[in-house]
Amino acid sequence: MSNPVLQIRGVSKSFGALEASKNIKLDVQTGEIHALIGPNGAGKSTLIQQIAGGLQPDRGHILFMDQDVTTLSTAARARKGMARTFQISSLAMEYTVLQNAVLGALGARGDVYRFFRPVMKDQKLLSTAQEMLALLGLGDVQNTITSELSHGQRRQLEVAVALTSSPKLFLMDEPMAGLGAEASKKLMAFLADLKKQAPILLVEHDMDAVFALADRISVLVYGEIIATGTVEEIRSNPAVRLAYLGEEAEE
Structure with missing residues (x-):
């Protein structure tokens, strides 16, 4: 082993x-x-x-x-x-699905204090986030506010966010x-x-x-x-x- x-x-x-x-x-x-x-x-x-x-x-x-x-x-x-998903959701409910995934990818860089607007124009971060959302079957809802997702979709999003950190x-x-x-x-x-x-x-x-x-x-x-x-x-x-x-x- x-x-x-x-x-x-x-x-x-x-x-x-x-x-x-x-x-x-x-x-x-x-x-x-x-x-x-x-x-x-x-x-x-x-x-x-x-x-x-x-x-x-x-x-x-x-x-x-x-x-x-x-x-x-x-x-x-x-x-x-080391990636963790929580029993109680740690997602930002007021953000879109894509924004949550981008924040996950940003956190993996160790650079979480960048202004949010420029972050959403970072093509590398966007590509990583969209790839993981597609993998979890969430590509069609990437612009949906997270609070509007079903419970199951939020669980999927948590995994997608974790995956952005490889x-x-x-x-x-x-x-x-x-x-x-x-x-x-x-x-x-x-x-x-x-x-x-x-x-x-x-x-x-x-x-x-x-x-x-x-x-x-x-x-x-x-x-x-x-x-x-x-x-x-x-x-x-x-x-x-x-x-x-x-x-x-x-x-």
């Missing part, structure tokens, strides 16, 4: 007496979707924030592309190719949340293909989606990884069945 794109080594984080992350060890390999699952309050969001740079771990190290990024800011990690890793926080059956099916098909461009660390509550998409799954319970393995290994793991999956594991 090749060197992991992401390596989490002994990461721990406490808030007072609460241990939100306990000696976490996890990696994401090239070309895979690695799903992170667990019940509410398991510590998934805390771990993702530490990986993305929003929180500093108390102990341990985070390696990205063989570089220790533990102390780097979110922006610095993004410039190195990421080497995606951190995806519940991309299926709020989607209908048809929109979820389309997004799942896209994610299955997207991992060829960059691996995905996927946090998701939709277990059907997890079992259909994941190459490997890590199960987080009370801040600890209790198991990592393939879909079948996780389905048949007694500790996982007891702690999280319950009767779902038998379906």
Whole structure:
């Protein structure tokens, strides 16, 4: 197996007496979707924030592309190719679809303080933004105000914005949340293909989606990884069945 794109080594984080992350060890390999699952309050969001740079771990190290990024800011990690989509949309709802995508491409340059009007005349930025919108099937709505999009289209736009930075890793926080059956099916098909461009660390509550998409799954319970393995290994793991999956594991 090749060197992991992401390596989490002994990461721990406490808030007072609460241990939100306990000696976490996890990696994401090239070309895979690695799903992170667990019940509410398991510590998934805390771990993702530490990986993305929003929180500093108390102990341990985070390696990205063989570089220790533990102390780097979110922006610095993004410039190195770590892209994140959020459970709650971070899109600028008052801007058009194209403007959001252009801002994503601009952020990848590390030059987010340019005046907006000249940015929209930058042909390289426009070309990158339009290419990613077309890839996500949003080319026909590029001039639509983002607030007018459907929920599923906004999810697609978030991925398009992330793609403008040519990421080497995606951190995806519940991309299926709020989607209908048809929109979820389309997004799942896209994610299955997207991992060829960059691996995905996927946090998701939709277990059907997890079992259909994941190459490997890590199960987080009370801040600890209790198991990592393939879909079948996780389905048949007694500790996982007891702690999280319950009767779902038998379906």
